[in-house]
Amino acid sequence: MSxxxxxxxxxxxxxxxxxxxxxxxxxxxxxxxxxxHILVIPKEHRMDSVFNVDESNSELVAACFEAIAKIAKKxxxxxxxxxxxxxxxDGGQTVNHLHFHLLAGKKLGEKMV
Numbered sequence: 113m114s115x116x117x118x119x120x121x122x123x124x125x126x127x128x129x130x131x132x133x134x135x136x137x138x139x140x141x142x143x144x145x146x147x148x149h150i151l152v153i154p155k156e157h158r159m160d161s162v163f164n165v166d167e168s169n170s171e172l173v174a175a176c177f178e179a180i181a182k183i184a185k186k187x188x189x190x191x192x193x194x195x196x197x198x199x200x201x202d203g204g205q206t207v208n209h210l211h212f213h214l215l216a217g218k219k220l221g222e223k224m225v
Contacts, residue, residue, distance in 0.1 A: 117209040121155045131183050135175040138183055138214075146194075147217025148187060152176050153209060160208040161199040176212055189216045 119125040120139065127139035130150055141149040154172035159165060165173055177195075184193055193216035198205040 115157055115207070115209050117151075117153050117207055117211060118157050121153070131179055131186070133175075133179065135172060136179040138179060141213070145213070146215040146220065148189070148193070148215065150183060150187075150214040151211050152180055152183070152214055153211040157209050159210050161203075161205055161210055162197055163199050165210075172210070176210075180212065180214055183214060184216070187216065192216065192220075194220050 116125065120127045121137050129137070129139050131138035131152075135155060136152060137155050138150050138152040141151050154176060156172065158169045158172060162173075180195055193214055196213045196215065197211065
């Protein structure tokens with residue numbers, strides 16, 4: 113198991129957990145890009161990125177978004193937040209385990225690039 117996110121889920125690498133259920137694990141990013149930067153990942157490594165989402169695994173994406181809503185409420189993000197996922201090298205993905213970035217804690221710019 114060489115995936116850093118799989119090692120975080122298994123407890124081999126410590127993290128600052130903010131949420132966990134049977135399908136999803138969420139933790140604070142160690143290099144935050146906003147005052148609140150939480151990574152939300154499916155515990156099971158069934159796909160590397162959204163490029164590989166299909167009918168056999170899309171329930172994990174739904175579980176991640178359900179968790180994001182719960183986390184946003186728990187964190188008090190009523191004024192808004194951003195959810196980003198990077199896919200592939202040209203998309204800026206650095207860890208090949210499907211994950212979503214929840215960014216908040218300040219007014220985020222309207223431009224994405």
